[in-house]
Amino acid sequence: MNKNKAFWISLIATSSVAITFSALSFNKYQEQKTIDKYKKKRKKLKTIPPRRTKFIRDLATKRVNRVLSTLQKRDPDQTEYLQYVSVVTRSLSPLLMKDLKYVEALERLIEPERAITFGVAWVDDNGIKHINRGYRVQFSSSIGPYKGGIRFDPKMNLSIMKSLAFEQTMKNSLTALPMGGAMGGADFDPKGKSNNEVKNFCHAFMSELFKIIGPNCDIPGPDIGVGVREIGYMYGMYSRLTAQTNGALTGKRYNWGGSRVRTEATGYGLVYFLEYMLHDNNIPLKGRRITISGSGPVAQFAVEKIIELGGIPLTMSDSDGFIYAKNGITLDLLKKIMYLKNVERGRLESLSEIVEYYGDKQRPWIVPCEIALPCAYQNEIQGKDALNLIQNGCFAVAEGSNISSAPEALKLFKQYNLLYAPGKAANAGGVAISGLEMSQNSIKLKMDPQDIKMSLRGIIYNIFEACRTAAQQFGDNDFDYSSGANIAAFLKLANCLFDEGII
Incomplete structure (x- = not known):
């Protein structure tokens, strides 16, 4: 035994x-x-x-x-x-x-295909060496090559990067264009830096990033803290390192590979989606009082389109505070803001002599309004901000920035039946035109600006229809565009994974 x-x-x-x-x-x-x-x-x-x-x-x-x-x-x-x-x-x-x-x-x-961090060593104008951390989260390539912005923000970390990359993947899915999702950037603050310092950083950043991007695998574009200036510096270094001039980046200037309407696209698309959402609920946009946060391209061109359609934009903001025009921001004032931000790279406080200004990092959500368009940062509408909006008569929120509203705010929007358009649907205009820029770079041809504008409107309308259809099919509220957007985007991504045998 x-x-x-x-x-x-x-x-x-x-x-x-x-x-x-x-x-x-x-x-x-x-x-x-x-x-x-x-x-x-x-x-x-x-x-x-x-x-x-x-x-x-x-x-x-x-x-x-x-x-x-x-x-x-x-x-x-x-x-x-x-x-x-x-x-x-x-x-x-x-x-x-x-x-x-x-x-x-x-x-x-929910698990990205690849999450990469790297050091970025650069030298400032005083000869002092700095080390920042760079990121690229390549989230999903099931629909097409990775596509997503580059963001320079001192608060950046891997957690925020993954959130933005997942959001970008869902957004790209909604556009119906062949694009996967990614996001990148660095904990670098371009504010207060000279052109030479920004150039040095962009060159150092691209010296690492070029190894994992390309026109057929990953095509970055602009985001917060990154505009045509930064894209230009990065593209110049990419061309030197690879001896190629191709569509490895979008958001370029028109005269060296960029697309018309790209700068305006996110702001215009935001207002188009808002217009469709209001029309779906028999509400006119004309005459509505609208608060807007941010003062970058998204906010600038959202204000421009609102004025064109007869709305009344009341506010714009930066990280120090916001301006409030009680009778509405005029085209003349908007031109001054554009020059201040795009050319002088100044602060809105400098306009305090011609328009009401609220400093101390205050947000515009304290201003009575009917519609709110957050166009600055993620989680910029917190629970208390949502309560302010609701108590001051706001009945609709459309996001121009990614993940603009915190979970507590979303609960309040739902509780009080606010019309709500999530960023993955409402601000998809920018990446939609980036997708068209990719196509133009591939065939070495330019599209007519009017054709691009028509394409933008059509893409945003199709996104709206996809959100509404999914809400009607799966939800108990036909006007829950947020759930509709998530379900429509997720369904396409999930079915691609099944078709490709990944699951």
């Missing part, structure tokens, strides 16, 4: 074949067996019994919680990313409850 015991112990210890199942795999195996059993019963029934519906919902909830719990354990310090994934997942609930295979797609999609 003792010999037999020793034999079996030895066999187990020395065996070269060990079959193991993780707890997660075993649970999925058991769940699938139960699902298959229900499917066999369903074939004999004409309708789905309530018991099955409850079972699928409970099982989907259990799996989703498991996915989020795993993500929380893996990246407990990535607060912004965890927050973003949680918000998106909640809005996907109607789809996830309908078909459990989409939970597996969610599990795959």
Whole structure:
């Protein structure tokens, strides 16, 4: 007996074949067996019994919680990313409850394909050396090559980068153009830097970034802190390093490969989406009092288009405060703001003698309005800001910046039935025109500006229709454009993963 015991112990210890199942795999195996059993019963029934519906919902909830719990354990310090994934997942609930295979797609999609960090060494005008951290998160290439902006912001970290890259992936999916999603940047602050210092940093940044980008794999573009000046410096270094002049970057000046309407596209597209959303609810845009944050290209051209369509833009802001024109920002005032920001690179405070100015980093959400257009940073509308807007008569919010509204604000929008257009849908105009710039660079031809403007309107309308259709199909509120946007974008991405055999 003792010999037999020793034999079996030895066999187990020395065996070269060990079959193991993780707890997660075993649970999925058991769940699938139960699902298959229900499917066999369903074939004999004409309708789905309530018991099955409850079972699928409970099982989907259990799996989703498991996915989020795993993500929380893996990246407990990535607060912004965890927050973003949680918000998106909640809005996907109607789809996830309908078909459990989409939970597996969610599990795959929330992990980026590649997240890269690198050091950026550069020298300022005083000869002092600096080291910043650069990022590129290549989130998904299932629909096409990676596409997404470069952002220079001293607050940048990997968690914010992943949030923005996921948002960009969803946004690109909605455009129906063949683009994957990515985001990049650095914790560099261009404010107060000379042109030479910005050039030195951009050259150093591209010296690392060029290794992972190209016209057929990853095509970065501009974002906050990065405009045509910065894109020009980066493109110059890319051309020197690769001996190529191609479409590896978008947002270029028109005379060396850029597209007409690119600078205006995000702001114009934002107002087009707002217009469609209001029309869908029988509300005219003309005469509406609108608060806008930001004073970069998105805010500038949103204001321009609002004036053209008869709306009344009241505010614009920068990181120090905001201006408030009680009777509306005029075209003359807008031209002064454009010159101040685009040429002089100054602060709005310098306009305090000709327009009302609120400093101390105040935000424009304290101003009574009917519509709010956040066009600055992520999470710029917090819960208290949302309450201010609601109490002051605001009934619609459309995001010109990515992830403009914090989760507490989103809850209040829903509670008080505000019309809400998320950034992934409302500010997709910029990346849509970037997609057209990619096409123009590939065929070495230029499109007529009027054709581009018509294409922009058409793309934004199609995005709006996709959001509305998904909301009607999966939601309990036909005007929940936020859930509709998330579901429509996610469905396309998930189905691509299934078609390509990735899941």
